[in-house]
Amino acid sequence: MINESNGSSMLSIPELPESQSPRGGTLYIVATPIGNLMDITLRAIGILRGVDVIAAEDTRHTGQLLAHFQIKTPLVSCHDFNESSRADSLLERLRKGESVALASDAGTPSISDPGYKLVRRAALSGVPVVPVPGPSAAMTALCASGLATDSFVFLGFLSRKKRRHREQLEEMKNERKTMILYESPHRLADLLEHLIEVLGDREAVVARELTKFHEEFIRGNLSFILTELSGRGPIKGEITVLVSGAEEVPASMEDILEEIKAGLAAGSCSASSLSKEMARKHKVSRQLIYQEILRMVGKTDG
Numbered sequence: 001m002i003n004e005s006n007g008s009s010m011l012s013i014p015e016l017p018e019s020q021s022p023r024g025g026t027l028y029i030v031a032t033p034i035g036n037l038m039d040i041t042l043r044a045i046g047i048l049r050g051v052d053v054i055a056a057e058d059t060r061h062t063g064q065l066l067a068h069f070q071i072k073t074p075l076v077s078c079h080d081f082n083e084s085s086r087a088d089s090l091l092e093r094l095r096k097g098e099s100v101a102l103a104s105d106a107g108t109p110s111i112s113d114p115g116y117k118l119v120r121r122a123a124l125s126g127v128p129v130v131p132v133p134g135p136s137a138a139m140t141a142l143c144a145s146g147l148a149t150d151s152f153v154f155l156g157f158l159s160r161k162k163r164r165h166r167e168q169l170e171e172m173k174n175e176r177k178t179m180i181l182y183e184s185p186h187r188l189a190d191l192l193e194h195l196i197e198v199l200g201d202r203e204a205v206v207a208r209e210l211t212k213f214h215e216e217f218i219r220g221n222l223s224f225i226l227t228e229l230s231g232r233g234p235i236k237g238e239i240t241v242l243v244s245g246a247e248e249v250p251a252s253m254e255d256i257l258e259e260i261k262a263g264l265a266a267g268s269c270s271a272s273s274l275s276k277e278m279a280r281k282h283k284v285s286r287q288l289i290y291q292e293i294l295r296m297v298g299k300t301d302g
């Protein structure tokens, strides 16, 4: 519904039904667009409009969003540097029966954004916490990436401390699920190089400027993406990186025999059930495993 009568596009936004209006003493976690303002939900607008106060990561930034949708609710700041002390005053207001919405600069609050401490304290002190879902860069990138979506891990920003950064990369090496990372544009090339060094030249996707005019997905192996981006000069815009999980490497017969030996030494199951379990796990013939077990326990000289 777009009303262009005064020359500017004005949305006529339906009111929230009474049953869904903000309730006193409740903390709402409100997702906001990650670029395209039209991605805000009707419910988010209704909640932001109806609460007593909005706790925003950056009041100026959220103020612009509110102005766009003609929302006049008062704002207070709640960012990384004041979250603990701000949580005290917000919890006090919640206990007195006010309704509070938490909004970050973009996307879902508390996902690589402030909010976790406030949500935890509210939940532990019995204050109802109600999510108002909407955009998040991680899910937006994943669903269009073309990488496996059946299971994935969200890693957010890797540490900037060299040692921890390296450890995190090492931890990623054997991860079988698709991995989702956030990174700033000027660190992207370094991150891609580190990923190649530690994980190998995996299939990956760089999702840039999601939901915005210059949205793009760069797909290919990490080295291809790195070469592609290096040819462009300074990388700009917001970046989400997705890396495919490690492939399943079939165990060698040697490893399987070692595992059988350990299973026999533990003595916790019969030769028959051990051969069944090993055959299922390693997708090899149960008969073959059974013969090996008999050979190991000296019941056959095959």
Ligand code: SAM
Binding pocket: 034, 035, 104, 106, 107, 108, 109, 110, 111, 112, 113, 135, 136, 137, 138, 181, 182, 183, 184, 207, 208, 209, 210, 211, 212, 238, 239, 240
């Ligand atoms: N809470 C947000 C969410 O739910 O996605 C994430 C906040 S985090 C501080 C910001 C990072 O998210 C950016 O540095 C970038 O890695 C990623 N991001 C946010 N908007 C994006 C966009 N439009 N396109 C690609 N990545 C984006």
